[in-house]
Amino acid sequence: AQKVTQAQTEISVVEKEDVTLDCVYETRDTTYYLFWYKQPPSGELVFLIRRNSFDEQNEISGRYSWNFQKSTSSFNFTITASQVVDSAVYFCALSVHGGSQGNLIFGKGTKLSVKP
Amino acid sequence: DTAVSQTPKYLVTQMGNDKSIKCEQNLGHDTMYWYKQDSKKFLKIMFSYNNKELIINETVPNRFSPKSPDKAHLNLHINSLELGDSAVYFCASSQAGEQGAQHFGDGTRLSIL
Numbered sequence: 001a002q003k004v005t006q007a008q009t010e011i012s013v014v015e016k017e018d019v020t021l022d023c024v025y026e027t028r029d030t031t032y033y034l035f036w037y038k039q040p041p042s043g044e045l046v047f048l049i050r051r052n053s054f055d056e057q058n059e060i061s062g063r064y065s066w067n068f069q070k071s072t073s074s075f076n077f078t079i080t081a082s083q084v085v086d087s088a089v090y091f092c093a094l095s096v097h098g099g100s101q102g103n104l105i106f107g108k109g110t111k112l113s114v115k116p
Numbered sequence: 117d118t119a120v121s122q123t124p125k126y127l128v129t130q131m132g133n134d135k136s137i138k139c140e141q142n143l144g145h146d147t148m149y150w151y152k153q154d155s156k157k158f159l160k161i162m163f164s165y166n167n168k169e170l171i172i173n174e175t176v177p178n179r180f181s182p183k184s185p186d187k188a189h190l191n192l193h194i195n196s197l198e199l200g201d202s203a204v205y206f207c208a209s210s211q212a213g214e215q216g217a218q219h220f221g222d223g224t225r226l227s228i229l
Binding site: 037039043044045047050089091103104105106108109111 | 149158160161164217225
């Protein structure tokens with residue numbers, strides 16, 4: 001069975017601090033995909049990144065960076081110099097190749113509050 | 117143009133009623149999904165559907181049924197609504213070969229009185 005764990009329920013930081021959101025996944029499949037989505041207070045789900053299981057290179061996109069480590073089954077997300085607009089619930093998700101047409105299995109989310 | 121659109125955005129109704137939520141995507145994707153987000157923000161797959169196969173999450177009550185008139189639409193019908201059905205329902209779509217790269221609609225907030 002597949003599972004995604006986001007142990008941090010809520011995180012609160014002050015603007016300009018760096019913050020890391022943790023994600024640990026479980027799967028027996030060798031081919032899988034990992035994702036992060038952002039859900040701001042307005043409620044929509046915004047796609048941030050997709051990573052496949054064969055690509056362990058870290059990725060940076062502006063103030064966002066992702067650290068994928070298969071050895072620890074983790075796919076952590078770091079926001080550098082956080083801003084108030086980063087306040088949202090962040091979801092990590094897993095999809096298994098060929099499984100159920102790519103259904104996303106979500107973690108329970110981490111609510112990030114960035115205070116001015 | 118909106119890629120995945122859901123209507124209505126808000127739906128308030130009484131217990132026992134039957135209601136539908138519509139979803140349309142203009143991305144040319146071949147697979148569509150419905151997810152439910154409960155009051156604790158937990159997101160869970162309900163259905164996934166392409167023109168070949170409907171996959172139903174076994175925990176979904178059979179009062180919920182997806183209907184797809186064509187590749188661009190996947191509507192959600194709910195019969196005999198119950199208090200526990202109150203949630204936000206998200207539609208999504210993706211293209212085969214782009215595993216999991218799903219585009220989501222803005223959600224429909226269903227409130228049962």
